[in-house]
Amino acid sequence: RFFNDQNRTAQSLRRILSYCSRNNKVPEKLIGGHGILKESIDSQMLGTKKLFHQETGKQYLHLIVSNDDFLKDVDTAHQIGNMVAEFFSEFQVAVYTHTDTNNLHSHLVVNTVNCISGKKLSMRKSDFYQFLLYVNQVFIGNGLNPISAKQILICNEDCSEDSWDYEYDDNWDY
Numbered sequence: 001r002f003f004n005d006q007n008r009t010a011q012s013l014r015r016i017l018s019y020c021s022r023n024n025k026v027p028e029k030l031i032g033g034h035g036i037l038k039e040s041i042d043s044q045m046l047g048t049k050k051l052f053h054q055e056t057g058k059q060y061l062h063l064i065v066s067n068d069d070f071l072k073d074v075d076t077a078h079q080i081g082n083m084v085a086e087f088f089s090e091f092q093v094a095v096y097t098h099t100d101t102n103n104l105h106s107h108l109v110v111n112t113v114n115c116i117s118g119k120k121l122s123m124r125k126s127d128f129y130q131f132l133l134y135v136n137q138v139f140i141g142n143g144l145n146p147i148s149a150k151q152i153l154i155c156n157e158d159c160s161e162d163s164w165d166y167e168y169d170d171n172w173d174y
Contacts, residue, residue: 001064010046013059013109017042020096020107030074030099032082033108035092035115045092045111052118060112061088061121065135066105067144074099076142081106083138087131090114091121 007013021031031038036045049055065084071077078097085093085108092111097104112121123131136146 001066003062003064005062007059007062008057009059010049010055013045014042016060016062016109017045017094020094020109022096022098022100026096026098030078030097031095032078032097033085033093033095034082034089035111036094041092041094041109045094045113048092048111048115049113052113054113054118054120057120058112061108061110061123063108063110064105065108066103067139070144071104074104077104077106080138080142080144081108083142084108084135085110087134088121090116 005012007016020026028038033041045060046055049059063084065081067080071080074097078095081095081097084106085095088110091113092115094109095106096109097106110121113119114121132147132151139146
């Protein structure tokens with residue numbers, strides 16, 4: 001699931017990180033990612049934005065990685081969330097794995113500023129399609145069901161070339 005919500009302020013970044021950590025109720029072993037330390041994720045992401053003078057515009061990309069009810073092992077679910085986060089190798093990504101529903105799932109919050117070049121994340125239709133193919137490789141490599149061809153087709157048909165960066169209040173399901 002890809003959330004295309006309004007998030008143009010530092011407060012919106014703090015709010016989503018607080019939500020994903022369930023106000024610090026997610027066990028430390030289920031918080032991960034790359035390019036960040038668990039203790040101060042929000043200040044690190046905001047610091048990267050400030051360092052590169054990229055404090056305006058889209059603040060983060062929010063994704064949920066889930067494989068329905070097939071995955072029951074918490075550690076494996078968290079590992080898969082971290083593996084999916086590797087797609088964004090030059091960006092800070094926080095991964096929070098939730099166990100509060102019947103469906104284990106990981107929230108990924110991607111800083112939109114590249115921590116190496118300082119450029120903003122550009123997630124065009126073709127990039128998102130490549131992301132879905134990457135996720136399928138991770139799922140299949142871990143013995144899970146891939147994202148269906150129908151879901152990928154919906155993405156290809158419904159996503160305009162730069163749709164992820166538009167201001168929407170609603171969620172898109174993939």
